[in-house]
Amino acid sequence: MNSLYDFLETNSMYVVLLIVLIIWIGIFVYLKSMDSKIKKLEQD
Numbered sequence: 001m002n003s004l005y006d007f008l009e010t011n012s013m014y015v016v017l018l019i020v021l022i023i024w025i026g027i028f029v030y031l032k033s034m035d036s037k038i039k040k041l042e043q044d
Contacts, residue, residue: 008015
């Protein structure tokens with residue numbers, strides 16, 4: 001468990017960037033799904 005703390009301490013910037021990237025991917029996927037649902041409603 002101590003090695004995990006060492007890893008997070010030395011690579012904290014990469015951990016933050018990874019979290020931000022995951023959040024942006026989630027937003028993009030959500031918007032794409034909403035767009036497809038809206039297009040389906042417009043066709044009906």
